Amino acid sequence: MKSYNLEAFVLRMRPLGEADRIVTLFSRERGKGHAVAKGVRKPHSKFGARLDFFSRVQLSLHTGRSLDVITAAQTVTSSWESVIDPERFGAASYVGEIVDALCEPDLAVEDLYDTVCQFQQGLCDKQADPELLIAAFDLRLLQALGLTPELDACARCGTGLGNRPLAGGRAVLSAHAGGLLCRTCSLQLTESERYADERSGVFSVKAAEFKALRALREAILGDAASLTSAAAGCSASSLHRATRPFIEYQLGRRSKSLTVAGNQQHALRAPKAG
Incomplete structure (x- = not known):
């Protein structure tokens, strides 16, 4: 039986039988993969x-x-103290979900591994806003996967933004088109394009927020x-x-992690009865 060593992030775990777990890993050399941790659910594992x-x-x-077996594990860096905080746990869950969903198995994406390392470092910094971390991570992940939103020219016609001010003080963006839309292209959108669901439809951001996204x-x-x-003074929530x-x-869907985190925050902020 061939043995090997691997440094990786633990993205998720799910039960296997009574004592084992299947662990989803993300490494620099192998990308996303799965392995079995035998006996990990036992009290004295x-x-x-x-x-x-x-x-x-x-x-x-x-x-x-079918699945490789983990025989030994040593912690390199832990997020345990950080993810006790609900917002930071939600941010870590989001990154785990997105990397798991968008990365193909056994396909190395070295830039993305470095990005996840940097995200964990930021997560452990109490000065870092978790939602701002997520917004920055989104852009880096898309870049690593070759899906970078076009923010320097129109994603449809290629017209460069240059130093021209944005029309009406806002920038028009489209996830379906892949980024910024110039005024001409935004006015030529069909009704179905303009009012598509929010994941693929058109939305606008303030000029200051657009500048912050580029930075x-x-x-x-x-x-x-x-x-x-x-x-630059823009709220983390607006950038996210x-x-x-x-x-x-x-993804083709809403993020499950963000939905759960949003529900939890709403529950925490709700006034207590009595």
Whole structure:
């Protein structure tokens, strides 16, 4: 039985039988993959907490017929203390969900692995806004997968934005078109295109938010000060609202993690009875 070592993130785990789990991993060398952690659900498992959700771990594995088997695990960096916070847990769950959904099995995406490492670093920085982290991560993930939204020219006709001011002080964006729409192309949209569901339809952002999105592409994901500087006073929620349609267009659905996190935050903010 062939053995090998691998550094990877734990994206998710699901039960297998009474004592085991199937672990979804994301590594630099192999991309997304799955492996079995035998006995991990037992009270005195040899793995202990080393296979925690969204931890970066150094693994030893044996090659199996259908699934490889994890034989040893050591923590490289852990997100445990960070994901106790509901907002940060929601952000980590979102990244795990999106990487799992959009990455093909056994296809290495080295830039994306580096991005996930930087995201974890930012997640552990209490100064970093989780929603701003997500917005920046969205842009980096799309770039790593060759799906970068066009923010420098019209995604339809190719007309460059240059230094011209945006019409009406707003930028028109379309997830379906792949980014910015110039005034001419936005006016030529059909009714079905203009009023499609929000994942593929047309939306607009303020000029300041559009400028911040462009700056966010170059910000250092693991540096709270760099992200804050790129946001330039725009709210994290407004920037995330601008990146989310591009992700959900690729997913073909709403993010389950963000839906759950939103419901939890609503419950926490709701006034208590009595």
